[in-house]
Amino acid sequence: MPIIDNAVYVAGKRTANPPSLExxxxxxxxxxxxxxxxxxxxxxxxxxxxxxxxELHRLAVEDALxxxxxxxxERFGDVLFLVLRPARYLxxxxxxxxxxxxxxxxxxxxxxxxxxxxxxxxxxRKRLEANPELLALGPDAILYAVLDQIVDEYEPVIxxxxxxxxxxxxxxxxxxxxxxxxxxxxxxxVMEFERAVAPLVDMLKSLxxxxxxxxxxxxxxxxxxDVLDHSIRTAExxxxxxxxxxxxxxxxxxxxTEVQNAQxxxxxxxxxxxxxxxxxxxxxxxxxxxxxLVSGIYGMNFRHMPELDWTLGYPxxxxxxxxxxxxxxxxxxxNGWL
Numbered sequence: 015m016p017i018i019d020n021a022v023y024v025a026g027k028r029t030a031n032p033p034s035l036e037x038x039x040x041x042x043x044x045x046x047x048x049x050x051x052x053x054x055x056x057x058x059x060x061x062x063x064x065x066x067x068x069e070l071h072r073l074a075v076e077d078a079l080x081x082x083x084x085x086x087x088e089r090f091g092d093v094l095f096l097v098l099r100p101a102r103y104l105x106x107x108x109x110x111x112x113x114x115x116x117x118x119x120x121x122x123x124x125x126x127x128x129x130x131x132x133x134x135x136x137x138x139r140k141r142l143e144a145n146p147e148l149l150a151l152g153p154d155a156i157l158y159a160v161l162d163q164i165v166d167e168y169e170p171v172i173x174x175x176x177x178x179x180x181x182x183x184x185x186x187x188x189x190x191x192x193x194x195x196x197x198x199x200x201x202x203x204v205m206e207f208e209r210a211v212a213p214l215v216d217m218l219k220s221l222x223x224x225x226x227x228x229x230x231x232x233x234x235x236x237x238x239x240d241v242l243d244h245s246i247r248t249a250e251x252x253x254x255x256x257x258x259x260x261x262x263x264x265x266x267x268x269x270x271t272e273v274q275n276a277q278x279x280x281x282x283x284x285x286x287x288x289x290x291x292x293x294x295x296x297x298x299x300x301x302x303x304x305x306x307l308v309s310g311i312y313g314m315n316f317r318h319m320p321e322l323d324w325t326l327g328y329p330x331x332x333x334x335x336x337x338x339x340x341x342x343x344x345x346x347x348x349n350g351w352l
Contacts (some may be wrong), residue, residue, distance in 0.1 A: 016056035018128075019139060021294040023048045026114070026150030028143060039067045042122065048152055049123045052135055056127060068123055070218070071095070079128045085213035087220055094157070096217065100164045100212035102132045103174030105328050110171055110203045112210060117160055124156040138163045140191040151231045165241050168211065168248045175204060175255055182262055186269070191274040193265055201259040208252040215249050218242040300342050305335035 020038055022030040024047035034037040035051070042049045051064060058079055065075045071090035077083050083097045096117040101110050113130030138159045142149045148321055149155055179199055185193040218241060225235050308331055343352065 016052065016053050016060050018054050019050070019052040019136065021050055023050065023138075023149060026146030026148070032226060035063050035067070040121045047122070048156075050139070050156055051125045052139065053125065057131055061127070068120055068125070070094070070125075074118070076129050078118075078127070081114055083116075085210055085217070090286075092099055092121055096157070098160070098164050098214070100130070100167055101171045101207060101210055102167060103171045103181065105174065108178060109173070109199075110175070110207055112206060115160065115164070117157060119153045119157050120226045122153070124153040126160060127151040127157075133160075133163050133167055135160065135163070148233070151234055154234050154328045155228055157236055159243065160243050161214075162237070165214070165244045165248065171207060172248060172251050174201070175207070176251075179255060179258055179262075182259075186262060186266055192316070194263075194270075197259055197262050197266060201256065201263065202233075204252060204255045204259060208256060211245065211249045213251050214245045215242065218245055247336070297342075302339075306337050307337055308338070 017035070019126040020032055020035070021028045022032065022038065024045050029045060029352070030038075030041045031046060032041050034143075038049055038051065041047075053064075055062070056079075061075060061079060063073075067221060069091075070093060073277075074088065074090060074093075074095040077097065085099045090094045094117075098115045098117065100113040100115055102113075103109075104111055111130075111132070113128070113132045115129070115133065115135075118125040118127075128135060142155065142159050148159075155162050178196075182193065182197055182200065185196070218238060218347045219240060221230075221237075222242065230238075245289070324346075
């Protein structure tokens with residue numbers, strides 16, 4: 015059912031649980047209390063019925079129906095419209111899941127529209143109902159309780175992200191190839207978390223500036239300031255996480271480059287050693303080729319070879335082989351090939 019809970023409060027106490035929206039409107043007019051309608055992904059017709067009764071602005075209604083809005087605060091006459099981005103950390107998947115809550119706050123009503131499983135606004139309602147003095151302060155008290163719940167649920171997200179960053183710091187110098195992708199995925203989650211938290215600070219500051227104008231009770235002023243302080247700390251932590259992950263990406267790129275340079279150096283050293291071996295082999299092959307050339311000529315067995323009948327032919331041939339081989343040896347030695 016799109017309507018999760020529907021109640022009318024008088025002096026901070028639940029006095030009616032209307033079974034339909036029509037009875038809610040009638041009871042609210044009769045008892046002059048505060049209506050709190052909690053909805054989960056309502057249909058256009060159902061939300062339009064609420065919008066018609068409480069004169070909600072059409073643009074805000076369209077935003078509430080479509081969802082996927084950025085966190086923001088807008089005022090349409092006497093009606094305050096907020097889009098909030100709650101988050102929760104999923105331990106099993108080690109990732110952050112983001113939700114969306116739309117809140118309409120008027121003089122005698124509060125409408126909360128949830129587009130995800132988190133946060134549990136039923137727990138918020140029970141906590142407020144257990145504190146009728148606070149709930150008696152009206153729709154502003156409901157707004158405070160919703161904001162406080164969302165900001166409180168950011169704490170486990172901060173703890174989960176901190177744990178992931180600590181693990182990445184350990185993996186960074188272990189040489190694991192998957193660490194780059196994990197850093198990138200986590201950096202994307204942190205940026206999304208920062209986009210959810212950072213606007214909340216400005217929204218709460220805007221509410222703070224309207225305390226006097228809209229006659230917000232002093233107790234609610236203190237409570238909203240406390241939520242603002244928590245929001246600022248959360249935003250600062252998210253910003254520090256982003257900086258840490260950027261440094262981790264830079265460090266990881268440096269380490270990868272160093273490993274690649276070391277590998278290239280080893281390859282170069284291996285190629286150089288192989289080149290030296292090739293030089294030596296080529297040098298000795300050339301030295302052995304010189305006497306082979308001379309002896310090959312004398313082994314051709316031609317009929318007319320004057321050197322065969324020459325008394326000095328043999329020693330001169332051997333001398334020629336030695337001179338050629340020796341000359342090549344000293345030439346290669348001088349050039350560093352041997």
